[in-house]
């Protein structure tokens with residue numbers, strides 16, 4: 333009987349699926365790296381979210397491991413080259429939390445446009461600052477999507493319904509799909525120059541790291557607003573801070589940060605920055621979906637090799 337370790341908090345649905353399919357499953361969360369290394373040799377499969385760091389050192393001890401499944405999209409916490417070298421398959425669940433993350437993006441965009449977090453804090457403090465919080469409409473604004481895949485395309489559909497004018501930079505977006513979505517496919521420079529709001533929906537790779545750096549930010553429209561629910565390293569945080577201070581960028585809504593968990597960040601405390609602690613995928617529906625999908629995928633692989 334194959335053995336699977338669940339080392340991050342997953343919905344109990346995942347454990348039930350493993351057991352129902354005849355897989356021996358242990359749930360041990362919050363393990364320190366040396367604790368994980370001490371036991372990983374016993375397992376054929378490992379199911380994680382983002383807390384467990386599947387490093388080369390962990391993989392070296394994982395002498396029976398055949399598969400690592402990430403309940404979520406990003407596999408940044410898994411050393412893919414080291415896994416590949418050892419013949420360990422790495423899988424993710426690219427669809428399970430896409431709607432949830434797209435909805436968070438839209439929520440962040442509204443929060444930014446109407447300064448809802450700041451107005452909320454002020455109203456709770458008894459200030460009634462009605463004149464302080466002048467917002468902007470989303471209607472008719474140009475929304476620039478950097479990345480129009482699983483999540484970006486759902487954001488596009490929602491934004492089109494809000495009557496925004498949606499433009500997208502994505503080398504993998506076909507003209508037919510763009511037409512279907514009602515978005516205009518553009519080059520990055522064009523997007524940067526035209527957008528009133530820019531949202532990122534791309535993985536963090538060597539090509540995309542700092543895609544919104546000081547140079548890109550300088551070429552944006554004055555008063556642009558940025559939303560990032562993808563990965564922290566996509567925006568140069570120091571350049572963003574300078575642009576927020578100068579007023580060139582009117583605001584930023586950030587769910588992700590260069591270093592996480594982000595207990596400190598140079599952008600914290602700024603009035604024109606809305607922050608959440610990487611909540612993009614945090615709904616009960618999405619967590620159920622990704623747990624179920626990762627458990628099925630790992631089981632399929634271990635039981636049938638498919």
Ligand code: MLT
Nearest residue numbers: 382404405406429612613
């Ligand atoms: C993901 O990669 O699935 C999301 O960023 C959510 C997460 O990491 O929890």
